[in-house]
Amino acid sequence: MTPDHATYSPLQLDALRELANVGAGNATISLERLIGKPIGLDLPQVELLALDEAIERAGPPEAERYGIVVPAHGDFEALVLLLIDPRGAAVLYGAFGLARDSDESYSMLAELGNILASAYLGSLGRFSGMDLAPSPPQLVVDMLAAILATVLLGDGVDSDRVLFCDSQLSVEGERCNVEMLLIPEAGAVGTLIEHLGV
Amino acid sequence: MARGVVEEHIGMGALATGWRPGSVLCCVGLGSCIGLALVDQDAGVAGVAHIVMPAGDGDPPAHFAHTAVPVLAGRTVAAGARREDLVAILVGGAQMFTFGSGQQIGARNEQAVREALVQAHIPVVAADTGGQSGRTFRVRIDDRVTASVRTTGQAEKQLSLDQLVKQTGTTSDSGASAVPNRRQTTSEMVN
Numbered sequence: 001m002t003p004d005h006a007t008y009s010p011l012q013l014d015a016l017r018e019l020a021n022v023g024a025g026n027a028t029i030s031l032e033r034l035i036g037k038p039i040g041l042d043l044p045q046v047e048l049l050a051l052d053e054a055i056e057r058a059g060p061p062e063a064e065r066y067g068i069v070v071p072a073h074g075d076f077e078a079l080v081l082l083l084i085d086p087r088g089a090a091v092l093y094g095a096f097g098l099a100r101d102s103d104e105s106y107s108m109l110a111e112l113g114n115i116l117a118s119a120y121l122g123s124l125g126r127f128s129g130m131d132l133a134p135s136p137p138q139l140v141v142d143m144l145a146a147i148l149a150t151v152l153l154g155d156g157v158d159s160d161r162v163l164f165c166d167s168q169l170s171v172e173g174e175r176c177n178v179e180m181l182l183i184p185e186a187g188a189v190g191t192l193i194e195h196l197g198v
Numbered sequence: 199m200a201r202g203v204v205e206e207h208i209g210m211g212a213l214a215t216g217w218r219p220g221s222v223l224c225c226v227g228l229g230s231c232i233g234l235a236l237v238d239q240d241a242g243v244a245g246v247a248h249i250v251m252p253a254g255d256g257d258p259p260a261h262f263a264h265t266a267v268p269v270l271a272g273r274t275v276a277a278g279a280r281r282e283d284l285v286a287i288l289v290g291g292a293q294m295f296t297f298g299s300g301q302q303i304g305a306r307n308e309q310a311v312r313e314a315l316v317q318a319h320i321p322v323v324a325a326d327t328g329g330q331s332g333r334t335f336r337v338r339i340d341d342r343v344t345a346s347v348r349t350t351g352q353a354e355k356q357l358s359l360d361q362l363v364k365q366t367g368t369t370s371d372s373g374a375s376a377v378p379n380r381r382q383t384t385s386e387m388v389n
Contacts, residue, residue, distance in 0.1 A: 061226040062334055069295055138295050142350045145227025146332020149210060150294045153230060153250060153303060
């Protein structure tokens, strides 16, 4: 639980940030295809955080969030978690013309999560030369802290570090905040950086 | 209640005790974690731990079920509880996701906490565990210690601790004498 950004150089953090940006670029194209409308996707901030910091960063613990989890397997095990607040979800429902909290809207959110996560994992894989395949997404609507704690603890193995990407999705001028967290299995951030060669 | 409620949020792997009337011990957003309360109703003392995993290196102790139970019991006794009057309330241990093979962590947490409680000879009087939803657990210390749970998408509900009274009445001789004691404390508070 000790935050040790010091172990990663600014250059290494930049590399992780850049990966997220490339992933976001790819995701934009897939999302425009899905939505059929021009969208914007910005990643203003990418940080490497310790578990407890990530939980604090994400917002009030009892706040309601849509959480989409995409497990990834391959050269290393990781989870991608996307968090969308109810306002953001409403923007997305509107863009698709879907009823709030219907089966259709849930599957749209899961698909959206799938696209974002796959794009990110794809760019991560290409740059690191590691093979990462996403599994089907899962959606939950629950308290932020409950989602985070459960996802971060995964199989009961403490993950050391979380890559926390604040992203802003905009559809026709309406903004939707999506927080994307890449949660590598313990030690995997080090492996990843090694493969990136920075 | 009127004297300003102090709500203490207990983060993952942390624990806290309370004995002052008006204090609230709270675990917000429990998913697979377990909120464990140890209560001595007669003394008006409670301790709460936010347990994250079944077992591990014990650092910090409240993070792991097997170390959390004895340490929390010790701290609750240090805060004024009688060891033999302690009873337990368990909340949490949900299984929110189905991916992976090991997402049974909620159930494993609950089982580990229950085993540790058996070893410590502390009876469980109330539990709200399992399922797929997150929960917020509050333990309030007032004239009596009360406990409530808010599950995602539902209203806050009180946990029935009736059995708790029965337990203290039957398990030890302190039960009978402790009730007037508590009344005494109550009247002191009113004055």
